[in-house]
Amino acid sequence: MPSTPPEGEPAPADGLLPASAAEGSGERDFGVYIHVPYCRVRCGYCDFNTYTASELGGGASQAGYAAQLRRELAFGADALRRSGAADRAASTVFFGGGTPTLLPASDLAAMLAGVREEWGIAPGAEVTTEANPDSVDARYLRELAEAGFTRVSFGMQSAVPHVLATLDRTHAPERVPLVVRWAREAGLQVSLDLIYGTPGESPGDWQRSLDAALACEPDHLSAYALIVEPGTKLAARIRRGEVAEPDDDLHAEMYEAADAALAAAGLEWYEISNWSRSLETRSRHNLAYWRGADWWGAGPGAHSHVGGVRWWNVKHPRAYADRIEAGASPALAREVLSAETRRTERVLLETRIAEGLPIPVLAPEERRAIPASSPTASSTGGSRSPAPPAPPASETGASCPPCAGACWRTPWCTAYSPDGTLPGVCRVSCVCFPGASLPGARFLGA
Ligand SMILES: C[S@@+](CC[C@H](N)C(=O)[O-])C[C@H]1O[C@@H](n2cnc3c(N)ncnc32)[C@H](O)[C@@H]1O
Ligand code: SF4
Numbered sequence: 001m002p003s004t005p006p007e008g009e010p011a012p013a014d015g016l017l018p019a020s021a022a023e024g025s026g027e028r029d030f031g032v033y034i035h036v037p038y039c040r041v042r043c044g045y046c047d048f049n050t051y052t053a054s055e056l057g058g059g060a061s062q063a064g065y066a067a068q069l070r071r072e073l074a075f076g077a078d079a080l081r082r083s084g085a086a087d088r089a090a091s092t093v094f095f096g097g098g099t100p101t102l103l104p105a106s107d108l109a110a111m112l113a114g115v116r117e118e119w120g121i122a123p124g125a126e127v128t129t130e131a132n133p134d135s136v137d138a139r140y141l142r143e144l145a146e147a148g149f150t151r152v153s154f155g156m157q158s159a160v161p162h163v164l165a166t167l168d169r170t171h172a173p174e175r176v177p178l179v180v181r182w183a184r185e186a187g188l189q190v191s192l193d194l195i196y197g198t199p200g201e202s203p204g205d206w207q208r209s210l211d212a213a214l215a216c217e218p219d220h221l222s223a224y225a226l227i228v229e230p231g232t233k234l235a236a237r238i239r240r241g242e243v244a245e246p247d248d249d250l251h252a253e254m255y256e257a258a259d260a261a262l263a264a265a266g267l268e269w270y271e272i273s274n275w276s277r278s279l280e281t282r283s284r285h286n287l288a289y290w291r292g293a294d295w296w297g298a299g300p301g302a303h304s305h306v307g308g309v310r311w312w313n314v315k316h317p318r319a320y321a322d323r324i325e326a327g328a329s330p331a332l333a334r335e336v337l338s339a340e341t342r343r344t345e346r347v348l349l350e351t352r353i354a355e356g357l358p359i360p361v362l363a364p365e366e367r368r369a370i371p372a373s374s375p376t377a378s379s380t381g382g383s384r385s386p387a388p389p390a391p392p393a394s395e396t397g398a399s400c401p402p403c404a405g406a407c408w409r410t411p412w413c414t415a416y417s418p419d420g421t422l423p424g425v426c427r428v429s430c431v432c433f434p435g436a437s438l439p440g441a442r443f444l445g446a
Pocket of ligand 1: 045
């Protein structure tokens with residue numbers, strides 16, 4: 001059962017955004033998310049906005065879906081233009097679900113052609129689809145590559161039959177190396193999704209799944225702790241005592257085992273649940289979410305974000321089809337984020353990624369709340385030196401523009417001279433704002 005949507009203010013039927021959304025849009029990356037809300041079978045743990053044929057009942061048909069989606073893309077490009085946003089080609093496109101590959105490859109190609117027509121696709125763009133291993137074959141994957149897809153993300157989940165059975169997965173473990181090989185032969189990058197902490201899964205089972213995934217030599221791997229979502233079949237089974245509740249300590253042990261095995265195989269950790277073969281094979285689309293970029297999310301229940309305005313579509317495919325057929329925005333509601341909410345979300349999202357959060361995003365009192373024993377530097381990630389005590393008021397660089405007296409650097413930045421004429425001035429790169437050259441910044445003792 002899909003979860004209930006968040007609350008927000010009504011979204012206008014013409015899709016017009018407040019002027020603030022367009023400000024600076026030319027400087028921001030733009031991506032497109034396309035949601036495909038269909039699955040053949042619902043996995044017992046999943047509360048995504050997806051529908052099996054029986055759950056849809058008399059709802060919207062899959063056959064008309066690509067055409068409806070293309071109408072939303074046309075509506076979206078027009079709404080952004082009318083709202084004054086810069087014309088930007090999509091640097092990433094992501095088809096998620098649901099199971100996008102339940103539709104014919106020609107439908108996915110048609111929706112991608114819609115993105116190309118309405119916004120353009122930037123040279124070197126990343127174009128991904130999620131896929132269930134038993135929903136594709138070699139020919140299907142070739143068609144995707146020919147249509148412009150560059151990457152496929154398979155829901156592998158586990159290599160152990162009893163774990164797959166508890167998760168209600170329908171594919172056989174042997175299917176995964178096969179589809180990975182076909183994807184490679186088609187020229188697609190490959191990512192695999194694994195789930196750990198399934199009831200009944202032992203550390204040995206988990207290691208077997210990791211080994212099987214690594215034997216496929218994926219370019220990218222996501223490992224998710226099993227979340228027991230309210231309202232799912234799995235939650236009901238746990239409530240009835242049929243299967244055990246996932247154990248937090250076992251989750252932690254499995255996470256550490258994953259990190260060790262993946263690092264040993266040359267996959268570098270770059271986000272809480274994600275590892276990549278190289279910088280180039282990281283999921284650029286997901287990184288754009290974590291960095292607060294702009295994206296249009298099309299399809300039932302899809303979320304969008306442009307310049308601090310977030311909105312989400314009606315969830316049911318029938319309600320979505322009705323809105324699209326009436327030429328109205330499929331958005332159910334939206335919220336205009338305040339500066340403080342945007343900052344809080346930035347803290348929450350950027351602390352997930354390996355590069356961390358630039359320390360100056362935190363208010364001075366928040367920075368000082370970081371325990372002295374915790375590593376600090378230009379960001380909350382990366383290699384860091386011990387936190388210094390707060391500098392004496394007389395020595396803080398109150399006029400250092402970005403740091404405003406709260407610089408973590410020792411010796412402290414004490415002065416800023418725009419013309420660089422202060423005696424003893426050095427030209428430095430600020431450690432709080434990597435890459436920002438601060439001509440005239442002077443450091444005590446430097
Ligand atoms: C849309 S599915 C991927 C494509 C396809 N539908 C499939 O399952 O093979 C996205 C991924 O979310 C993860 N996922 C979904 N529900 C989850 C849950 N309750 N706990 C942990 N991971 C979950 C699974 O790893 C799944 O592969
Ligand atoms: S196939 Fe994927 S989207 Fe569909 S129910 Fe299973 S996990 Fe959810």
